[in-house]
Amino acid sequence: MALGEIETITEVVGFRGERLTLDKLPDRGTTRWVANRKAEVVAAVIGGLLTAREACNRYELSLEELVSWQRAIDRDGLPGLRATKAQQNRQKHERANRREIA
Structure with a gap:
């Protein structure tokens, strides 16, 4: 790679060791977010495949x-x-917050 070139990341490794590409990420219209799909998106962001935005x-x-x-x-x-x-x-944090207020 030449000086000044930006490397484009095309693949990252997910939390279960799977290889993730943009094509292997959940569909854009996903509305049902199971744990594995959430993990794939987080891995893509952490690995630089996608920005948070x-x-x-x-x-x-x-x-x-x-x-x-x-x-x-x-x-x-x-x-x-x-x-x-x-x-x-959420329940654990709500209980802790109630204790702090009391």
Whole structure:
């Protein structure tokens, strides 16, 4: 690569070791977000296949939602992306916040 050229990333490795390309990411119209699909999008952003802005535009996500997926993976790995895990974490934080207020 010559000086000044920007390398385009065309493939990243997902959290389960799978190779991800733009063609292998969830469809643009995805509305049902299971843990594996969320993980693929997060891996694409972390690996540089998509920017956070591109991911949000492509999947009609808020930046807060995408960041929450990243935090869930950081905190609990892939199981953290499951809806039940998110509900458990939300309840745990609500209880902690109630204790701080009381």
